[in-house]
Amino acid sequence: MRWTRAAGRALLVIAVILLGYTGFSAQQGTANREGRGPMTLVTAGDLTDYLGPLLDDWNTGHPAEKVTLVELPDSADETRAQMISELRSGGGRFDVLNIDVAWTSEFAAAGWIAPLERERFPLDDFLPPVVDTATFGGRLYAVPYVTNAGLLYYRADILRREGIGPPRTWEELARQARDIAPKYGLDGYAGQFLPYEGLSVNATEAVHSAGGSFLRDDGARVTVDSAPARAGLGFLADGMREGWISKDALGYKEEESRQAFQDGKVLFLRNWPYVYALANAKDSKVSGKVGAVPLPGPDGLGTSVLGGSNLAVSAQSRHPQSAADLIAYLTSERVQRQVLTKGALPPVRAELYKDPALIRDHPYLPTLRQSVLAAEPRPKSPRYDQVTLAVQAVVQDVMALRASPEQAVVRLSRELESIARKG
Structure with a gap:
């Protein structure tokens, strides 16, 4: 999905972001027996300009492994x-690749990245759900570097005026979006509903929150034809049918939805953590009027999709041992702290979310921690590129009210079965 410069200070990575690591086995070819030497780290554009200084520090201390x-x-x-x-x-x-968390299964199944030794990294110090994004087939193929989870943003000033708190369930969200938003000339609820990766994320969150899933067993088993999946898609369809999700939202990606909320046009917004700072900036029309809570579900806390990026090592890496050391450096506590403070990106180390100084400067951290701990990865599949296109096409028809949730899960089950057979 496209991450724009405006989304940069933190969300560039919700979907893509930098580097990789390895402590992998001897079966990879290397340029020398030691597996050490200069490296190349490949990433999407570093729009926050914080990565360069981190790598300068590494290069200063490792002149032979720049x-x-x-x-x-x-x-x-x-x-x-x-x-x-x-x-x-x-x-x-x-040598080192920074890959979106949704690419790990595809890259691992294709043999493009090398399996890693779990013992090499302090995975127990990470937020537990992020580690699952780095595995495939029961093996570790990457190391979590940056995480992300969806939050529900709301107009705190309006809810205070109404004498109510933010919604905790789908029913409360629908009622407040339907009944309160029109009184203030606002749209009720917005997410990312244009047919692209964001639509897959929003649909997956709805289905997972209802207790359903699309795939299991790393893409080998299709599970979407279920009552929970129908309920999740039904929640989105009801929003369109009842009007508390506006038709404008069908054209929103991250930035379009953020801008609509920031311009004071939307009561509730599902988006990533980067929105908090921008919505409360001095030039925002809703500055000081914004709150954020975890996504609601049918009966309480919902399930966000995990975003972010993992660090992986190319199977053709020339210097895998140096790459392993680089990843250990980039996921160390000191550097992860800078990932947040200088890059405005959510770190993967659990202790940082309880640091009083960091919470003072980033007040959404406790809410984000709660969301990450309740989050789940997108469907794992060695053909995720095909899976997400199928989900987007089917859910687009649901959102446009061209297909019922019942019809959608039958069609999607058929298409996903076809994709799974190719795997």
């Missing part, structure tokens, strides 16, 4: 395409 940064386009789709083109060629241009 890392060169290669920045690809800002677009996640273009970044993925260029990475895959190089990896398929068998070339050794890239």
Whole structure:
């Protein structure tokens, strides 16, 4: 999905972001027996400009293992395409890759990235759900670097005026969006409903929150034809039918939905953590009037999709041991702290979410922690690129009221079965 410069200070990574690591086995070819030497780290464009100083620090301390940064386009789709083109060629241009969490299964199944030794990294110090995004087939293929989880933003000033708190369930969200928003000339609720990766994320959150799923067993088993999946898609369809989700939202990606909320046009918004700082900035029309809570579900806390990026090592890495050390450095407590304070990106280390000084400067951290702990990865599949296109096409028809949730899960089950058979 496309991350724009305006979304940059934190969300560039909800979907793509930088580097990789490894402590992988001897079966990979290397340029020397030691597996040490200079490296290339490939990532999408570093729009926050915080990565350079981190790598400068590494290079100063490791003159024989210097890392060169290669920045690809800002677009996640273009970044993925260029990475895959190089990896398929068998070339050794890239050593460390920063990959969207949704790409881990695809890259691992294709043999483009190397399995890692779990013992090499302090995974127990990470927020538990993020580790699952880095595994495939029961093995670790990457190391979590940045995480993300969806939040529900709301107009705190309006809810205070109404004498109510933010919604905790779908029923409360629908009622407040339907009954309160029109009184203030606002749209009720917005997410990211344009047919692109964001639509897959929003649909997955709805289905998971209802207790359903699309795939299990790393994409081998299709599970979408279920009552919970129908309920999740029904929640979105009801919003369109009843009008508390406006038709304008069908054209929203992250930035369009953020701008609508920031311009004071929407009562509730589902989006990533980067929105908090921008919505409360001095030039925002809703500055000081914004609150954020975890996404609601049918009966309470909902389930967000985990965003962010993982660090992986190319199977053709020239210097895998150096790459392993680089990843250990980039996921260390000291550097993860800078990921948040200088890059405005959500770190993966659990203790940082309880640090009083960090919470003072980033007050959404406790809410984000709660959301991450309740979050789940997108469907795992070695053909995730095909899975997400199928989900987008079917859910688009649901949101446009061209197909019922019942029809959608039958169609999607059929399409996902076809994709799974190819795997």
